[in-house]
Amino acid sequence: MGLFGDGLDAAVQKVFTRPAPKSAPAQMRYLVKQLKGTKPVAQMLRISQRTVERYVKDQMKKPRPDLAARLEREVKARWQPQIRAKAKAKAATTGGIVIDTRARMGYTAPIGSTDDARIRHLTVALPPQYAARLFDAQQAGASDQQLQQIAAEELKASTKPSSPSDAH
Numbered sequence: 197m198g199l200f201g202d203g204l205d206a207a208v209q210k211v212f213t214r215p216a217p218k219s220a221p222a223q224m225r226y227l228v229k230q231l232k233g234t235k236p237v238a239q240m241l242r243i244s245q246r247t248v249e250r251y252v253k254d255q256m257k258k259p260r261p262d263l264a265a266r267l268e269r270e271v272k273a274r275w276q277p278q279i280r281a282k283a284k285a286k287a288a289t290t291g292g293i294v295i296d297t298r299a300r301m302g303y304t305a306p307i308g309s310t311d312d313a314r315i316r317h318l319t320v321a322l323p324p325q326y327a328a329r330l331f332d333a334q335q336a337g338a339s340d341q342q343l344q345q346i347a348a349e350e351l352k353a354s355t356k357p358s359s360p361s362d363a364h
Contacts, residue, residue, distance in 0.1 A: 216275045220259045223271045224251035230274050241266050293327035295320050295347060318351065326350040 217223045227237045228248065238245040243263060250256040259267060296319045333346055 216271050220257060220264065220267060221251050221254050223267050224248060226271055227267075227274070228252055240270060289324050289328070292324045293322050293330065295322055295351065320351055322350050 217226050224237065227240075228234055231237050231240070234245050234248040234252065238248045241248070241263065247256070251259075296317075298315050298317055329350070330343060330346055333343060338346075
């Protein structure tokens with residue numbers, strides 16, 4: 197997944213009631229419990245079953261960086277699924293979602309004028325229907341570029357001035 201999808205995941209993870217396991221042995225034990233065995237964990241992480249067993253028994257504690265990243269990603273993907281689902285449902289029905297991003301904005305004007313398009317930092321609260329659309333697209337396996345496109349459409353719609361007198 198890309199940066200935008202990771203941001204959506206991070207927003208959901210803020211509502212977790214308990215922190216995910218931090219150490220590699222604890223993460224490995226959690227995955228073994230979730231997948232009901234060392235063999236499926238080994239296949240998923242692309243390591244040997246014996247290596248999984250060594251982590252579970254605390255015989256190994258420090259995975260190499262690529263394995264550590266895969267291990268953390270898999271644990272986070274499975275951590276507290278009911279709470280994750282409730283957070284997404286709340287954002288999609290009542291709470292909405294806040295997007296913090298940079299966007300190129302401006303008006304058609306001569307180069308060098310103050311209306312020239314430039315990168316601006318935006319923090320925008322999007323209504324629930326937009327949050328639902330983003331989460332649905334992410335669930336359906338949308339690419340990071342597709343998620344960015346949806347967000348851009350939603351930002352454009354939600355930041356439009358309601359009348360010409362509002363635009364200064």
